[in-house]
Amino acid sequence: MDVFTDPNEEWTAEEVAGRLERDDIVLIDVRETYEREAGHIPGSRHIELERLASDAESIPKDRVVVFQCRVGARSAMAARAFRAAGWDAHNLAGGVEDWVARGLPFEGTVADH
Numbered sequence: 001m002d003v004f005t006d007p008n009e010e011w012t013a014e015e016v017a018g019r020l021e022r023d024d025i026v027l028i029d030v031r032e033t034y035e036r037e038a039g040h041i042p043g044s045r046h047i048e049l050e051r052l053a054s055d056a057e058s059i060p061k062d063r064v065v066v067f068q069c070r071v072g073a074r075s076a077m078a079a080r081a082f083r084a085a086g087w088d089a090h091n092l093a094g095g096v097e098d099w100v101a102r103g104l105p106f107e108g109t110v111a112d113h
Contacts, residue, residue, distance in 0.1 A: 009079050010093040013102045016066050025064045030078050039108025049074050061087055068092035
């Protein structure tokens with residue numbers, strides 16, 4: 001984490017899992033299509049990073065949004081941009097790699113680069 005990162009922006013896998021289970025968040029998977037097809041977090045929605053700006057209107061501003069990718073770098077950029085634009089946006093720290101390592105629900109496998 002660098003000095004420009006809001007510490008409230010990063011949420012742990014366990015925190016995201018609990019909020020997802022309670023339907024307290026919208027979880028957006030920003031990975032590429034081949035990554036999503038290999039495996040995903042149940043209940044997540046897929047919008048590739050390159051399409052986020054054009055699909056922003058489809059992401060509710062009245063709900064907490066969490067972005068996720070493989071290791072958390074791409075989704076951190078998305079979370080920062082959406083927070084700056086007025087969303088209550090956060091990043092899944094460690095991405096799906098950390099999620100899977102913690103034994104949380106995941107359908108399929110984590111794709112390599």
